[in-house]
Amino acid sequence: MKNQEIAKILYEIADLLEIEGVEFKPRAYRKAAQNIESLSVDIEELYKKGQLEKIPGVGKSIAEKIKEYLETGKVRKLEELREKIPVDIESLSAVEGLGPKMIKVLYEKLGVKNLDDLERVAKQRRIRRLKGFGEKLEKKILEGIEIARQRQHRFLLGFVLPEANAIMEELKPYVEKISLAGSIRRRKETIGDVDILAVSSQPEKVMDIFTSMKRVEKVLAKGITKSSVRLHGGIQVDLRIVGKESFGSALQYFTGSKEHNIEVRKIAIKLGYKLNEYGLFKGFERIAGRDEKEVYKALGMQWIPPELRENRGEVEAALNKSLPKIVEYDEVKGDLQMHTKWSDGANTIEEMVIEAKKLGHKFIAITDHVGSLKIAGGMDEEKVMEQAKEIEKLRERFDDIYIFHGIEANIMKDGSLDVSNSLLKQVDVVLASVHSAFRMEEKDDSPRNKSDRK
DNA sequence: GCCGTTTTCGGCCCGACTGTTTTCAGTCG
Known part of the structure; x- marks a missing residue:
């Protein structure tokens, strides 16, 4: 499926257009990219059926570019933009606080094209001398580079x-x-x-x-x-x-984590064995290896679900036969955080209900954004009431799954929620999330300071 | 570049925060 690839291309076009100072188009490209990203069908299938323009946000021009990519593996428009602005946008904008405008200035004034360039000019203290930049920003950029580098490859x-x-x-x-x-x-x-x-x-x-x-x-x-x-x-x-006699031990070895493996090998040594990817050995005799469960068993341990293999106590627990039971997919009975088209989600409430039923859920909570988070479609009180009516109708149609009506409210800088008490009373579930003011100092906002505020 | 139970042209969700300023631009969600 090339959906992700195409989304990535559209995002890059959006970024480059934004650097160029083009208005509105970046938003159009991003919207299309977002919708393609969350598409549940293969975009190539849509293309074959001539249905690209049925994707929300995809019109004639973007459909044309998708077609071009699928047929030739390239998009001319993107090649041209890259030639004009040859910077590694993806990694540079991964640096916290760096956006298109700053990237443009950094490229034009200091020739910054990638993270290495950025690090160099930051260390040379050349960023702080640029108009609109300063010492603090330079430090922040330097801090952000490492994080951006780590994020890049995952x-x-x-x-x-x-x-x-x-x-x-x-x-x-x-x-x-x-x-x-x-x-x-x-x-x-x-x-x-x-x-x-x-x-x-x-x-x-x-x-x-x-x-x-x-x-x-x-x-x-x-x-x-x-x-x-x-x-x-x-x-x-x-x-x-690998050989079939080693499949289990190889699976154990390559699944890791490294820390987990070290602990397990220590157990083997204690028992007088040797454990490697080829098997569990007593001298030259392979006593386990074909099957992963058999390897753990031979070490006197319960088989450890891969999700737990991080050396956080699971080895001891497996030795004591006291591993916790992992929650399986079919045991998940509901989902209490869901967004729909009412705010920034990609699907209708009905679609979410149908999908939740397929997953075996017995209940869900629709928790769209409300209040000041307008960019995410934050609903006002009136809209929440409208939504309540739709949910009520859906409850009548779907009697084997319960739909809670919730909201996701914003925790403001002073700790308050940006919704009225009357609205809070209207809904079944309230999520409260921080969406702004991420860089506050601990002392900045204890409740006792609140009275000092306007 | 997309979209339309207000529009086929003219809009295009907003508000807070930060760091740079001396009134604002850029970034973020």
Whole structure:
């Protein structure tokens, strides 16, 4: 699916147009990008059916660019913009406090094109001398560079997992066993790269297929036991093929985390064994390895769900047979935080209800933004009342799932909520979130200071 | 560049905060 890739291209066009000082178009491109990002169907399918313009926010011109990309792999407009403004917008704007306008000044006055350039001029104290910049900003930028660098190479689980599953599906006909490993198997929030482990009697064939998938942008390495590719969109995927007698121990080893593995290996040593990716050994004898559960069992431990393998006490708990039970998807009975088209969500309430039912939910709470957060579609009181009526109607139609009516209110700088008490009384659920004033000092706003305020 | 139970042209959600200023521009959500 190229949805993410196309969204990324549109975001980049938006950023570059914004640097150029073009009005309104950036917003149009971003809106289209957002909608494409959250599309549940493959954009290529829509293109084949000639339905690109059915995507909200996509009109003639953007549809044309999507078409161009799908057919040629390029978008001329973007190439032109990049030529005119050759800066790495994505990483530069990841620096907290840096937006298009400042990036433009930094490029034009100091030739800053990427994070390395930025770091150099910041350290040379040249930023503070620019008009509109100052010492504080320079320091803030310097602090932000590291964070931006770390963030750069990681991808959200929700983006990566469907891609990884699709790859496994492609490989399945040629393997006897296959599994995700690494942080994606541990279901970490963000993923550096994807690890896949397989057993196959025809490794060459598997590697051929893996490295020639349509989604591959570049083959980084190709061998019989290990190959690495980079996908369109930048995610790196490693595929390892191991012997079936070692699949379990390899899975254990490559799933990690590193800290977890160190602890588990210590247990093995204590028992007089040796644990590596090839198996659990007593001298030269392999006493486990084929199956991951068997490895933990041989060490006198409960099998530990990957999500818990972070060396936060799970090893001791597994030894004592006192691992906590993980909540499974089918045990999740509801969701108390949901946005819809009434504020900044992508779907109607009805669509959310239908989807929630599919997930087996027994209740949901619709909690759209209210009040001052207008950019996220913050509703006023009147609109909340309108929404209440719609929810009431839906409750009648869907009697096997309960729809709570909630709101997401904003916690203001003084600690108050930006909604009236009467509104609070009207709804079932109130979420309160901080959406502004993130950089306050602790002393800045204790309640006792409140009386001093206007 | 998109969109339209106010509009096919003319709008395009707002408000708070910060750091730079001496009244504002840029960023963020």
